Amino acid sequence: MSRYDRYVLSQYLLFFGFFALILVAVFWINRAVSLFDWLIGDGQSVLAFLEISALSLPNLVRMVLPLAAFAATVWVTNRLNSESELTVLRATGSSPWQLARPAMAFGVIGALMMSALSLFLLPASLAQMDLREAELARSVSAKLLKPGSFLHPTDGVTFFIGSIDDQGTLNNVFLNDQRSSDVEVTYTSDKAYLVRDGDEAHLILVDGLAQRQEIGSDRLSTTAFADFSQPLGAVSPVPADAPRPLRNIPTLDLLQDRDGITQADGHAAGAQAEELHLRFARATVTLAVVMIAVSTLMLGGFSRFGIWKQLLGAFCLLILIEGLRGVVSDPVLDNAAMWPIVYLPSALGLLIAVLFLHLASRPQAFSRQRFRRETAI
Incomplete structure (x- = not known):
């Protein structure tokens, strides 16, 4: 890895941490308000509030990680372009593929982080949080010991x-x-x-x-x-033998014991396939959004008016990818054999990134086409 690659990768990671911290804080505050009203208002201690809040963090990080990676990629790439660093490097013979190498490495790091989070940390934290919430709901002191109020246990x-x-x-x-x-x-x-x-x-x-x-x-x-x-x-709202939600089931169980999960918890094969492959697809989506961001911004050269068109295009493509993620789940729920389409948004995003990098490496073709259009007019 060259000095340029290390420098740009460090900038990606720095701003990724910044944007992730901001987004997690915003989502956490929104979640903490309802938690505080439920726990503290029902007589629980601050320690219980902090415990439930900490257990909810992996799910919050899972939601904001792709957005933070996208924002960091756009921010750093736009700054490199506005300060003419990308223009100078391209003038010295560096191709868009070479300039995108730090973003590729950053996308792989983000995908590995998402894999560890989605495959292992998230199911464990959600299972533990549901267990603690059930215990708190069964707490007699939390539900009944409220002096001065008429209660209905x-x-x-x-x-x-x-x-x-x-x-x-x-x-x-x-x-x-x-x-x-x-x-x-x-x-x-x-x-x-x-x-x-x-x-x-x-x-x-x-x-x-x-x-x-x-x-x-x-x-x-x-x-x-x-x-x-x-x-x-x-005083317990949830039966002790209630089936486990799919999101709480460990990934290894979904890989090895689908029949047992169906018998014990009643989850259909399609639902299990959708949940399992969705956990893997989250990592590939993280890589895809990073590559979409950097490749879209590579299409534009230096301009005193900025690259707002490329920024708008990258944002629209992000919306397209996120919209597709909400569409591909239904066919898998109906038929477990349709699981490959869960990866369709990631594959589409990577194909778009490859296409944009290929077009960015041929700026002469754009210039000739634009000249022909202007001449014809």
Whole structure:
């Protein structure tokens, strides 16, 4: 690798880190607002908020990595062109293929980063995040221990706590149970304790009163008790044996045990093929967008008016590639044998880049065609 290649590659990596940091920060702040409202508002600690935020970072990086690579390529190539560095190098005999070598190396590095992220880090982080979110959703303290508010831990149950002391004792407890169609029961107690048995929450009432009213009549009976246990129902929104989402399944399992995944989690062969090859295709798309950016900007020579036409063209091609990625999934979902079309956006992008670099290496042809058009007019 020449000194020029090392210099330009270092610039690509520098601005890639800058743009990735900015984009991740923007997406993370948007995500953090909803996380903060859910976790902190439900009584969780700041540590739980930071943990869920950290587990969501790989997915955020996966979304912004191609955009950051594209932006870094456009920025550095445009700067080299505006400062006439590319013009000087081309005047000394360097071809567009030689000038694009740092971008190729940068695209390969970005593709390797995306491969590690998409194939290994992302499924593991998503699985762990879903597990932690389920645990937090099952947390009794997060769902029920909110003094001063009327809560509904399950259908037909209204729960109120006046205050909670330092030992965790619930004071001035009110519980209304309307889960039965025949009778409505209201419990009041000076003190109570909340315990959990698996996914079931139980309220232990001490020194209280139970008022029982039969539906459809005016009959009311009261019973004083020294202690009483009242089940509140399940507090877990997700069954323990729920099937794994496809995005959480490790890549090695998708490669080696598709039949087992279908039997255990119910995912069809087409859905598995689409998910597996999409993980590989993300890496090739990263390389494709980098090559599209550099090859499109190579089409234009030095101009005091800039290369805004090439910039607009590169951006339109990026939109085209991203749009194709959303189209090719449906046929694979219907027929797993159609998996090669998942790589169609990447292949198209690389073919366009090769074509543009080939045209950029023949500027005389453009000049002759433009001269002929002007002469004809």
